[in-house]
Amino acid sequence: MSVLTNEPPAVKKDRVPTKFGWLIRQPKAVLSVTFLTVLIVIAILAPWIMPYDPIAPNFGALLQPPMPGHWLGTDDLGRDVVSRLMAGAGPSLLSAFASVGLAVVLGVPFGLLAGFMGGWTDTIISRVLDAMLSFPTILFAVGIAGILGPSMTTGLVALGVLFAPQFARLVRARTLVVRRELFVDASRAFGASNLRIIMRHILPNAIQSAIVHAGLLLAIALLAESSLSFLGFGVQPPGTSWGAMLARAYAYMEVNPFLMFPPGIAILLTALSFNGLGETLRVLLDPQSPKA
Amino acid sequence: MVLTRASQRMIGRRLLQFIPVVFAVAFITFMLLNLAPGDPAELLAGEFPTEERIQEIREYYGFDRPVIVQFVDWFSSAMTGDLSNSLLSREPVFDIIASRFPYTLMMVTYAMIIAIAIGAPLGIAAAARPGSWVDSIATGISSFGVAVPYFWVGMVLVAVFALKYPIFPATGSVPFSEDPIGAIHAATLPAIALSMSGIAEITRQLRAAMIEVLSSPYVRTLRAKGLSRQAVLFRHGLRNVGITVITVITLVFNRKIGATVVLETVFAVPGVGSTLVHSAVNKDYVVVQGVILVIALVVVTVNLLADVLYAIIDPRVEAEA
Amino acid sequence: MSTPLLSVKDMRITFHVNGGRDQLHAVDGVSFDLASGESLGIIGESGSGKSTIARAVLSLLRITRGEITMEGKTIVTPQSPGKPGNYGVQIIFQDPHAALNPRSKIIRSLVEPLEIQGKGNASSRRDMALEMLAKVGINRALADRYPHELSGGQKQRINIARALLLRPKILVADEATAALDVSIQADILNLYKDLQDEFGLSFIVITHDLAVASYVSDRIAVMYLGRFVELGPSATLATKSAHPYTRALMSAEPEALPRRLQKQDRLVLRGEIPSPVTPPSGCRFRTRCPIATDLCAAEAPPWREMSPGHYSACHFAEEVMAGKPLDGSDKPQNLESVK
Numbered sequence: 001m002s003v004l005t006n007e008p009p010a011v012k013k014d015r016v017p018t019k020f021g022w023l024i025r026q027p028k029a030v031l032s033v034t035f036l037t038v039l040i041v042i043a044i045l046a047p048w049i050m051p052y053d054p055i056a057p058n059f060g061a062l063l064q065p066p067m068p069g070h071w072l073g074t075d076d077l078g079r080d081v082v083s084r085l086m087a088g089a090g091p092s093l094l095s096a097f098a099s100v101g102l103a104v105v106l107g108v109p110f111g112l113l114a115g116f117m118g119g120w121t122d123t124i125i126s127r128v129l130d131a132m133l134s135f136p137t138i139l140f141a142v143g144i145a146g147i148l149g150p151s152m153t154t155g156l157v158a159l160g161v162l163f164a165p166q167f168a169r170l171v172r173a174r175t176l177v178v179r180r181e182l183f184v185d186a187s188r189a190f191g192a193s194n195l196r197i198i199m200r201h202i203l204p205n206a207i208q209s210a211i212v213h214a215g216l217l218l219a220i221a222l223l224a225e226s227s228l229s230f231l232g233f234g235v236q237p238p239g240t241s242w243g244a245m246l247a248r249a250y251a252y253m254e255v256n257p258f259l260m261f262p263p264g265i266a267i268l269l270t271a272l273s274f275n276g277l278g279e280t281l282r283v284l285l286d287p288q289s290p291k292a
Numbered sequence: 293m294v295l296t297r298a299s300q301r302m303i304g305r306r307l308l309q310f311i312p313v314v315f316a317v318a319f320i321t322f323m324l325l326n327l328a329p330g331d332p333a334e335l336l337a338g339e340f341p342t343e344e345r346i347q348e349i350r351e352y353y354g355f356d357r358p359v360i361v362q363f364v365d366w367f368s369s370a371m372t373g374d375l376s377n378s379l380l381s382r383e384p385v386f387d388i389i390a391s392r393f394p395y396t397l398m399m400v401t402y403a404m405i406i407a408i409a410i411g412a413p414l415g416i417a418a419a420a421r422p423g424s425w426v427d428s429i430a431t432g433i434s435s436f437g438v439a440v441p442y443f444w445v446g447m448v449l450v451a452v453f454a455l456k457y458p459i460f461p462a463t464g465s466v467p468f469s470e471d472p473i474g475a476i477h478a479a480t481l482p483a484i485a486l487s488m489s490g491i492a493e494i495t496r497q498l499r500a501a502m503i504e505v506l507s508s509p510y511v512r513t514l515r516a517k518g519l520s521r522q523a524v525l526f527r528h529g530l531r532n533v534g535i536t537v538i539t540v541i542t543l544v545f546n547r548k549i550g551a552t553v554v555l556e557t558v559f560a561v562p563g564v565g566s567t568l569v570h571s572a573v574n575k576d577y578v579v580v581q582g583v584i585l586v587i588a589l590v591v592v593t594v595n596l597l598a599d600v601l602y603a604i605i606d607p608r609v610e611a612e613a
Numbered sequence: 614m615s616t617p618l619l620s621v622k623d624m625r626i627t628f629h630v631n632g633g634r635d636q637l638h639a640v641d642g643v644s645f646d647l648a649s650g651e652s653l654g655i656i657g658e659s660g661s662g663k664s665t666i667a668r669a670v671l672s673l674l675r676i677t678r679g680e681i682t683m684e685g686k687t688i689v690t691p692q693s694p695g696k697p698g699n700y701g702v703q704i705i706f707q708d709p710h711a712a713l714n715p716r717s718k719i720i721r722s723l724v725e726p727l728e729i730q731g732k733g734n735a736s737s738r739r740d741m742a743l744e745m746l747a748k749v750g751i752n753r754a755l756a757d758r759y760p761h762e763l764s765g766g767q768k769q770r771i772n773i774a775r776a777l778l779l780r781p782k783i784l785v786a787d788e789a790t791a792a793l794d795v796s797i798q799a800d801i802l803n804l805y806k807d808l809q810d811e812f813g814l815s816f817i818v819i820t821h822d823l824a825v826a827s828y829v830s831d832r833i834a835v836m837y838l839g840r841f842v843e844l845g846p847s848a849t850l851a852t853k854s855a856h857p858y859t860r861a862l863m864s865a866e867p868e869a870l871p872r873r874l875q876k877q878d879r880l881v882l883r884g885e886i887p888s889p890v891t892p893p894s895g896c897r898f899r900t901r902c903p904i905a906t907d908l909c910a911a912e913a914p915p916w917r918e919m920s921p922g923h924y925s926a927c928h929f930a931e932e933v934m935a936g937k938p939l940d941g942s943d944k945p946q947n948l949e950s951v952k
Contacts, residue, residue: 127309127312127313130309130313130592131317131588132320134546134588134591135320135591136547136551136587138554139549139550139553139565139568139583139584142572143324143568143572146572146575146577147325147580181711182708183711183713183715183722186704187714189671189698190697190703190726190730190779191697191726191730196729200725204714204716219438223439223441227443227554231557231569233572246443246447264441264444268440271438272435275435
């Protein structure tokens with residue numbers, strides 16, 4: 001799949017001595033990384049910096065519009081929306097990172113194995129991957145959550161398992177190329193074991209496409225987790241996530257439509273930043289790129 | 293149409309791969325139920341099961357037999373269209389899915405049409421003048437389209453076009469066979485929401501493919517020979533991006549089928565997706581299993597058709613596979 | 614006669630092609646000995662199977678018939694493939710860049726063979742590697758660079774240093790200079806000679822380049838379509854070759870010949886090397902041989918010793934050795950009439 005971004009403007013090489021030097025000239029990359037950093041800091045510090053309790057109801061202030069003190073208003077139980085956004089950042093980000101991380105951990109070894117061993121091992125793994133890729137993510141995750149019982153863990157494990165074949169495929173394709181490289185033969189001529197060849201030579205030369213894909217997949221994972229929580233199959237009350245906030249906003253849409261905007265925009269901006277991060281990684285790790 | 297030998301061989305091989313994939317899809321779906329901790333019969337018996345009810349279910353579904361025997365039995369029934377009966381309504385699962393599927397298909401088709409109608413011109417226009425303001429807008433729209441939560445777009449659309457200005461209904465759906473105009477009218481908001489990522493994907497992939505074709509030496513020669521920009525763009529550019537078009541349409545279709553799960557819930561459309569959510573909430577595992585199997589088989593079949601189309605358009609694709 | 618250092622006996626290497634339907638004998642019944650301190654050149658066109666011999670000697674692939682012995686000890690048979698790296702044979706590949714992991718610093722690539730064979734500890738391995746770098750003429754400051762920062766010649770010296778770290782008795786050079794500039798080729802070939810003296814190395818030099826082979830080799834084996842067609846001392850092959858294929862290779866590269874032979878006959882081989890899946894009957898070279906007769910299609914020529922240590926597989930070896938013209942002028946049959 002070709003992912004296109006604006007080609008970075010032709011920067012004179014002699015003026016850009018390092019990758020870092022190139023990086024800080026890219027407004028998209030700088031914005032994405034800054035936004036995500038601030039968001040992660042907020043998510044970690046949330047318990048100490050939230051202005052109000054995000055869980056306890058306040059029946060004296062139901063569905064308030066934005067005002068001083070409640071800068072984004074209050075929800076159907078009178079809870080401060082700013083505080084809930086902060087509280088929801090952690091579970092939302094954690095789900096995205098954990099599901100993508102799990103997908104990498106599960107997918108990469110199978111991709112290496114299939115590509116390296118070839119033959120029947122490859123055929124069987126490839127057919128199972130084809131089969132797994134035929135299950136639409138949300139659909140399968142809802143099914144698993146329904147059977148195992150809904151929770152944040154079930155949701156992120158289901159997503160991780162379903163994302164894993166994407167990494168397996170990418171790594172398999174690269175492994176097929178790298179295993180024929182001469183340096184692999186050279187290592188074998190010194191008596192290297194298969195395990196050593198895979199870990200020392202194949203993995204470091206096959207992982208780049210997976211890293212780039214992980215960056216782009218974070219956005220998809222965030223949207224998927226939000227969908228699951230929106231449907232009630234993700235983070236369970238009293239915990240909160242942006243998707244769960246949208247579900248409440250949906251229920252009170254006719255009374256206070258404003259409630260849907262804070263979590264919706266939070267998800268949108270975070271997903272945009274994940275994509276920015278992924279594209280930045282792609283340019284940085286691509287040896288064809290004039291910058292790297 | 294006469295197919296080349298390479299095309300025939302590739303189609304043959306894809307058909308051969310189709311069978312084990314269908315088998316694996318069925319096996320994974322079947323094993324889902326066995327993921328659950330404890331006895332599936334107890335699971336199926338509901339919240340307050342009696343011992344007789346559990347025993348009845350165990351015998352009815354044959355849970356006392358080896359798993360492989362159960363799978364072969366289930367698989368052979370499933371292939372004849374017997375997906376067993378709902379635990380709640382006792383209706384055959386196949387009938388439930390068959391009655392709901394038209395709504396889902398209508399929504400997905402509508403969304404695909406919107407995505408192609410907006411994404412294709414946008415991608416072509418952007419590729420015609422890379423770096424221009426049209427290109428910037430196209431790139432911006434595609435960045436937004438992949439990052440925006442589509443169900444949130446659905447909510448915003450309802451708030452504006454159903455609640456504030458009641459142009460479209462907020463929820464509900466009309467069968468296409470009874471009232472086509474009403475059906476299209478009712479499906480407009482969900483279809484727009486559903487088309488978001490499709491617009492983005494079609495725009496960006498078509499733009500990339502067109503730029504690649506237009507910068508090829510062959511096309512540069514045509515330009516040098518004096519053919520107009522438009523002629524080159526439409527006559528040669530579009531003809532050579534057929535593979536990309538099939539790839540992206542297949543991809544978008546597969547994603548949309550999954551996304552209906554959420555959007556059908558937002559818009560209360562009685563399709564397959566909302567049936568799945570409803571069944572998952574009510575622990576009607578047999579329906580959950582049936583829906584997942586049918587949707588996955590639809591996706592596998594669409595992928596197979598795409599592969600066959602590839603082989604017809606360009607048999608060289610085989611080398612890559 | 615003393616036991617040779619390396620002995621390859623009747624080796625055959627089979628590949629399965631076209632999805633396992635067809636068999637291809639890339640090497641089909643090859644035997645040779647290598648004495649201690651000797652250099653053996655193996656020359657042939659691409660597709661002749663010469664690189665397959667290199668890989669088999671390294672145990673990088675399995676043989677289907679025959680055996681390989683080292684100082685009288687059997688190390689490779691079809692039943693028990695050898696363990697690469699632990700019997701004193703190392704290899705230098707054609708492409709110096711591709712032989713180094715692009716994501717490892719030079720020093721990391723250098724210490725790898727020592728790590729694998731469990732020699733020394735982390736710091737002594739580094740010392741050994743840096744010492745070896747000096748011996749092949751590379752500044753130790755380059756050890757912390759990445760491969761793409763170095764030139765082709767530098768990288769080939771590093772590959773040589775790395776192969777030598779395991780103190781092999783035999784170094785196989787598989788087209789090891791083909792990817793380099795001519796001036797650097799000469800440097801590397803001279804380095805081989807120096808190393809041969811310093812480490813008492815034996816060489817197997819695989820090449821398509823006759824000039825390279827005759828410069829570094831004591832003996833040369835000429836290979837065609839999986840078989841040796843001629844084997845003998847370099848000087849003998851240059852002056853008194855007993856096989857038309859060798860003569861053809863010589864005339865294609867006049868600078869490799871002594872001046873007095875250069876004007877003799879200029880023979881350019883016609884056609885492509887046939888597919889090894891369906892080799893010609895009898896003599897495999899007959900489809901491109903200017904002096905082939907019906908006998909060549911009917912019978913495979915025997916491997917005959919023409920003079921001590923000089924072997925040829927040609928029905929007309931004596932005549933070729935005596936200087937028979939190869940332009941077909943004295944024969945009624947020429948290439949076109951031979952099937």
